[in-house]
Amino acid sequence: MKYMKTESGQRAFKERDPALSTRLRAAFILIDGKRSLQEVLQATAGLGIAESDVAQLLTLGFIAEAEIAAPEPGPATPAPPSGPTTPQALYLRAYPVATQLTAGLGLRGFRLNLAVEQAAGYPQLVALLPRIREAVGPAKCRALEEALGV
Missing domain, CATH: 1.10.10 (Arc Repressor Mutant, subunit A)
Structure with missing residues (x-):
């Protein structure tokens, strides 16, 4: 990337x-x-x-x-799916959102922020989603849910 x-x-x-x-x-x-x-x-x-x-x-x-200029799909070439679909791509998209949400909690969310920073992949980040939702509220958590594709 x-x-x-x-x-x-x-x-x-x-x-x-x-x-x-x-x-x-x-x-x-x-x-x-x-x-x-x-x-x-x-x-x-x-x-x-x-x-x-x-x-x-x-x-x-x-x-x-960085935006990568992709060639326009021709009539015989199907358009690529929009947005990342691999777990790694979803993780890379969601990690900054999760970090920002938990860092905004201050000392109250210190341990949760550490857990997010230690999440090494998509499954670990998804496993933390309920705790993040509980800490920041459902409205703020929507951005993270969208980034994770859940």
């Missing part, structure tokens, strides 16, 4: 926003829409940058998925 900088991310970088810590700045600099997530993580491994740091940049709105 490839990510690109958003306008708010570029503004935060220029204004040295405290939300963009030194660690996050290092990853942010390498994100250019051309490098894959794995390339960015490999380049910043010495700094201890992990996938959760990139997820935090997503949550903050400083980066977004």
Whole structure:
């Protein structure tokens, strides 16, 4: 997966926003829409940058998925299904939403936030859905449910 900088991310970088810590700045600099997530993580491994740091940049709105221009389907070619359908794609789409929801709970949701950060895949994130729904309420949880495809 490839990510690109958003306008708010570029503004935060220029204004040295405290939300963009030194660690996050290092990853942010390498994100250019051309490098894959794995390339960015490999380049910043010495700094201890992990996938959760990139997820935090997503949550903050400083980066977004790079749009890949796909060829128009011809008359004989069926259109690809809209949205991700693999569990890994659903997990990558839902993880930043879950992190943002649980981080917004403050100390009250600290353990739940840790559980979300430790969720290594789609099944673990789906298993946490009832606890997140109970903590944030059904209205706020709808975004997470949509991201998970449930």
